[in-house]
Amino acid sequence: MQFYREVKSGDCEPTTWQINFDLPDVCPTGNYTLQLALAGALETNTFVYVNDLNAKAPAFATERVGKDNAIARHGIHGIYWFFSACLPSNLFVKGKNSIFLRAARSGDFPFMGVMYDYIRLEAPPTQP
Template sequence: MNKLYKGSRLDKFRQYGLWSRYYEHYPNNDLIYLVGTTWRIQFEPNNVVNPGNYTLQLALASATYAELQVRVNNLNVKPPLFSTGLIGDDNAIARHGIHGLYWLWSIDVPCTLLREGSNTIYLTQSRDGNSPFQGVMYDYIRLAKRP
């Protein structure tokens, strides 16, 4: 820990070297990141409440000439459950951070799309990039039962 910040309220934000604790958190298996135009979020809910709906909260830190599509348990279903349409004209992906525009959606997910056991949410950036700076930067993703 940097002694300059020891004892201040900044303690928990200035702990350099936290990457060395990776093996404490994941001693047996590494995290798997599958990079491409489709990201997969795999999960196994303890129980799916039926009837009822869920909300997928999806926040992007930045988008540049992108279209994000959301599908649940079927990568090929058309139309997707949700699509942003063409979004973004900032250049935060190129590390011009002050130019980023925050995007937030709350997407209704009917319980009929979820099942007991293994589920997958597919997030597809459907606009093929003409540039390495075209795409999205994720900030926050959460699936929760609606009250």
């Protein structure tokens, strides 16, 4: 679950989840596919960055999704969302990599956020 953090002013600001992983090799051609399955969301955009959280633009961004109350209700009432992001292979490096998921909207309601069902990274198909 990823939701917003309350700051001293009483507002809520976005949070970032960092996923670290190793790639023994990087396929030089084709796209990697990031599957994001959401179990619920409330008024949230998710921005995906690969290896550079300070990039000018995210590698992928969802639309603003969710009008359910799954976070406030501890997981019930969620509406399922599925996103498939094509990520160019040049975003990845051999060895240590990071994917950053940023809940990208801030506001004044603490239950805005997203609940992930699963996250999967798929390599491009390889020739035999």
